[in-house]
Amino acid sequence: MEETLRVAGQQALNAVQAKGLEGEAFLLYNRELSIEISGGQVETFKEAEQMGLGLRVFNHGRMGFAYSSDLSSRAIMEVVRDAISISAYTAADEFNCFPEGGQSYPVIQTYDAGIDTAGMQEKIEMALEVERTARLYDNRIKQVERAGYEDAAFSSLVMNSRGLYAFGQGNYCGLYISLLAQDDGDDQNGFEVMAKKRIADLNPRMVGEGAAMKAVRSLKGKSIASGHMPCIMEPYVVTRFMNILSASVQADAVQKGKSMMADKVGQLVASPIVNLVDDYCYEAGIASFPFDGEGVPAQKNMIIDQGELKGFLYDTYSGLKAGRKSSGNGVRGSFRSLPGVGTTNFMLIPGNNNPDTLIADIEQGLYITDVMGMHTANPISGDFSVGAAGIMIEKGELTYPVRGVTIAGNILQLLPDIEAVANDLRFYGSKGAATIRMSRISVSGN
Amino acid sequence: MLSKDILSSVLEKALAKGADFAEVYVEEKLTSNVFCEDNKIEKINSGREKGAGIRVIKNDKTAYVYTNDLTSEGLLKAAAVANRAARCEARKVTLPINLSLKEPEFDMQFTRLPEQVDWAEKIEQVLDANQAARNIDKEIRQVTVALGDMHKRVQIANSDGEMVEDELARVRMIVNAIAVRDGQIQTGHEVAGALSGWELLEKVSLSDMATQAAQRAIAMLSARPAPTGRMPVVMHAEAGGTMIHEACGHGLEADLVQKGLSIYANKLGEEVAMQGVTVIDDATLPGQYGSFRWDDEASPAQRTVLIENGILCGYLYDRLTAGKDGVQSTGNGRRESYQDKPIPRMSNTFITSGYDEPHEIIKSTAKGLLVKKMGGGQVNTTNGDFVFDVQEGYVIENGEIKYPVKGATLTGNGPRALIDIDRVGKDLGYAIGVCGKDGQGVAVADAQPTIRIKELTVGGTFSGAGPEIKRIQRK
Structure with a gap:
């Protein structure tokens, strides 16, 4: 595969350099498999294979970009022509620069041969087990909306006119389910996903039973009286908040004045037990890879260390703008898009406590299991007001389900209120967190 | 090929x-896409x-x-x-x-294919529009202009021996203007698109769209806060048919019906809307954004009556769902690209025109809200519950348009709204967009005449979560 991609990239790069311009070829080959099952049978099977080239050209600081999923010699020449002609019209920017060559890359295990050697039947069986264990968990599980297995493998190559050359391969796999529990006319959704670097780490039963448990425990919830109270957030809920936070620690947002964290480097922004990291090299994380979409080596970047904001995430452009190097966060969704600042394996480092011990001394509080409308949170001010569902905590015990409440506050004020971080690290996609306890949160209900 | x-x-x-x-x-x-922000070409x-x-x-x-x-x-x-x-x-x-x-049933003409237009011309159009919006007022602080076009050729062949070859182009233009006064922010948004080559820009002026977007943003700065509570709502034809598409149309797609995820399941022949309300999906309309000649599984495009005079009379089918119900595909099997399997989708969906004069509808409304432009929102595709932002709204008092209001939201239920329509205008206005379903985006248009809904909640919040909740952001 490397050879096919390299030949195409070299052709594009040579043509760009022949015009006296700088260029960068990003090539991707990927293969995806998805098996969706329903009622104990495979409903949809999908296998995809594609490759393509994304070409960036810098013409005296002006950028041109074009892509193609057709890697024929003729198509590549058209891409080069388009990217060069586009570069004549865009605004010049002194920070438009490619990373230099001669980089050394960390050695990370990013490819699990087990995913390739596992047979189709084995993968189907895992998806069926997810559905089966969910249905068996409780007779109130009335409908499995979708359940399935997915895996993806990719080969990525970056080369630029400053002599940079990087090639790597990676893969991952996952299981998911979404279902409905019903009791006395009350319907509640439950879902679970699990994505792993190694197929041997997938646990179908945990996915099936997890989703069923989530749906069943939410049945017949009711609202509660408004007030301030301590709360526990499940890892999933914490990752939803981290989505908002992640936008604020990306240098482009900081530079455009769109971050609540701007001007706070070196300050205590969270309680001292909070450690937040973006770690491209974390082998168990599905985002792990030796280099980013610009060919910059993967790094582990501490963002919050014992409550103190250490810094932001940079791609080459935002790095140069800030007078520093890229932090290896020039992330690329596909060959169809430009690289931009993004997170990799973004996680809240777990603590030592068992999650159960976090609840033990709460007299009255809310155990939050879901939040709704998180996209409405303001990433600039940190203000949020979102729907929430969960379970009431009374005298250290989980009691009745709660729904129809709103939790509101400001993320900047929430971070110092984190009292404990448990040891149950869970990843949802590439964001990972453990259960946390907050000293107080504003809940509006009845 | x-x-x-x-x-x-x-x-x-x-x-x-x-x-x-x-x-x-x-x-x-x-x-190809050209995008302008901050007075410069940000992306091509x-x-x-x-x-x-x-x-x-x-x-x-x-x-x-x-x-x-x-x-x-x-x-x-x-x-x-x-x-x-x-x-x-x-x-x-x-x-x-x-x-x-197979031979197509009608002809399509594209006179200027997108790749025949050079970048300089596209960029000039975009920059002119940017300037037109900024010329309206110095309170216009930010303008984004986006121009996108697409030209594709397809070949479809199947084991029934059917084969089609087709070629089509679409062009879409978007302007967003942001006005700021005393820390208050208002936006104006204009979108246009068609199944067309670049000849579209001879019919629709991007600069005029920019002017309108900027004027609306400025006008809304002086708007008063919207009233709240239940009241009659007049939806002007200019608002387009986003509500009918999102809150009713999805429930008429056969896959959702067959999965039991639609309130229109098992209701064929029943009265589901006010008498006088007819809802149609028509992919054959010349040049409309959601039009096509063949759907993406080689069935011919057609006009499908979904609700006729209040009676539910059909669903939107692709080949697979049609087979399950023992009917013919309605030519609504669409896909985003070769990477996706076709599923039942809308094309151009609309409530047909009635007999009322639009200004008479307003005149006969004692008190209510007039909606001239819809914004984004959220819809529960299973039951049709919706909340939409109103981008341009006015208070109606004693049959007169009194003053513009800002911050209004409409909360209601699509199927219920069809029953509560009590006036249907003789006009018809379109909106276009890219509709998402199962991760696939396809070009659609939707339309409605000026209609009055007896009662909707203005203000109010949306409750609910889960996979059936869809965010609507027409871009």
């Missing part, structure tokens, strides 16, 4: 051992796509494989993978497939 011989051999491979149906969809697409993008999707159906189960290796070896390999995945076991002899090219 590919020869009949290659397509037939790929289909035969895909159909081996007794699959029920096999299909090849081949696509070649050119796209040019893309080429080429690929094929192979679908095999056996016992209602679908196997789908796509590749952008269009050599005959690449395609045969993909066909074999799809065939194996569909688990065809019977040793049925596969007959040779004789493909015959």
Whole structure:
């Protein structure tokens, strides 16, 4: 595969350099498999294979970009022509620069041969087990909306006119389910996903039973009286908040004045037990890879260390703008898009406590299991007001389900209120967190 | 594109051992986008796509494989993978497939294909529009202008021997203007698009759109806070048919109906809307953004009456869902690209015009809200509950438009709104957008005449979560 991609990239790069311009070829080959099952049978099977080239050209600081999923010699020449002609019209920017060559890359295990050697039947069986264990968990599980297995493998190559050359391969796999529990006319959704670097780490039963448990425990919830109270957030809920936070620690947002964290480097922004990291090299994380979409080596970047904001995430452009190097966060969704600042394996480092011990001394509080409308949170001010569902905590015990409440506050004020971080690290996609306890949160209900 | 011989051999491979149906969809697409923000050309993008999707159906189960290796070896390999995945076991002899090219029922003309227009011209249009918006007032602080076009050629062949070849182009233009006064922010938004080449820009002026967007943003700065509570709402034709599309139309798509995820399931022949309300999906409208000649599985585009005079009379079908219900496809099997399997989708969906004069509808309204432009929102596609932002709204008092209001939201239920329509205007206005479903975006248009809904909640919040909740952000 490397050879096919390299030949195409070299052709594009040579043509760009022949015009006296700088260029960068990003090539991707990927293969995806998805098996969706329903009622104990495979409903949809999908296998995809594609490759393509994304070409960036810098013409005296002006950028041109074009892509193609057709890697024929003729198509590549058209891409080069388009990217060069586009570069004549865009605004010049002194920070438009490619990373230099001669980089050394960390050695990370990013490819699990087990995913390739596992047979189709084995993968189907895992998806069926997810559905089966969910249905068996409780007779109130009335409908499995979708359940399935997915895996993806990719080969990525970056080369630029400053002599940079990087090639790597990676893969991952996952299981998911979404279902409905019903009791006395009350319907509640439950879902679970699990994505792993190694197929041997997938646990179908945990996915099936997890989703069923989530749906069943939410049945017949009711609202509660408004007030301030301590709360526990499940890892999933914490990752939803981290989505908002992640936008604020990306240098482009900081530079455009769109971050609540701007001007706070070196300050205590969270309680001292909070450690937040973006770690491209974390082998168990599905985002792990030796280099980013610009060919910059993967790094582990501490963002919050014992409550103190250490810094932001940079791609080459935002790095140069800030007078520093890229932090290896020039992330690329596909060959169809430009690289931009993004997170990799973004996680809240777990603590030592068992999650159960976090609840033990709460007299009255809310155990939050879901939040709704998180996209409405303001990433600039940190203000949020979102729907929430969960379970009431009374005298250290989980009691009745709660729904129809709103939790509101400001993320900047929430971070110092984190009292404990448990040891149950869970990843949802590439964001990972453990259960946390907050000293107080504003809940509006009845 | 590919020869009949290659397509037939790929289909035969895909159909081996007794699959029920096999299909090849081949696509070649050119796209370009120009985006202006902060007074400069922020992004220009040019893309080429080429690929094929192979679908095999056996016992209602679908196997789908796509590749952008269009050599005959690449395609045969993909066909074999799809065939194996569909688990065809019977040793049925596969007959040779004789493909015959179907002739389209109507003609489409594209006079200036997007790739024939050079970048300089596209950029000039965008920069002119940016300037036009900023010229309106110095309170216009930010303007974004986006211009996108697409030209594609497709080939579809299936094991029933059907084959179509088609070519189409779409152009879309978007302007967003932001006005600021004393820390208060208001936006104005204009979108236009058509199944057309660049000749569209001779009919629709991007600069005029920019002017309108900027004027609306400025006007809304002086708007008063919106009233709240339940009241009659007059939806002007200019607001387009986003509500009918999002809050009713999805419930008429056969896949959701068959899965029991629609309130319109098992209601054929029943009264589901006010008498006088007719809802149609029509992919054959010349030049409309959601139009096409063939759907993405080689069925001809058609006009489908969904609700006639208040009575539910049909659903939107693709081939697979039509087979389950024992009916013909309505030509609504659409896909975003060769990477996706077709599913039932809307094309151009609208409430037909009635007999009332639009100004009479306003005149006969004692007190209420007039909606002239809709914003984004959220919809529960299962039951049709919705909340929409109102981008341009006015208070009606004693039959007169009194003053503009800002911050209004409409909370209600789509199917209920169809029952509560009590006046239907003789006009018709369109809105366009890209509708998302199961991760696939397709071009759609929707329309309605000026209508009055007896009562809707203005203000109010949306409750609910889960996979059936869809965020509406028409861009």
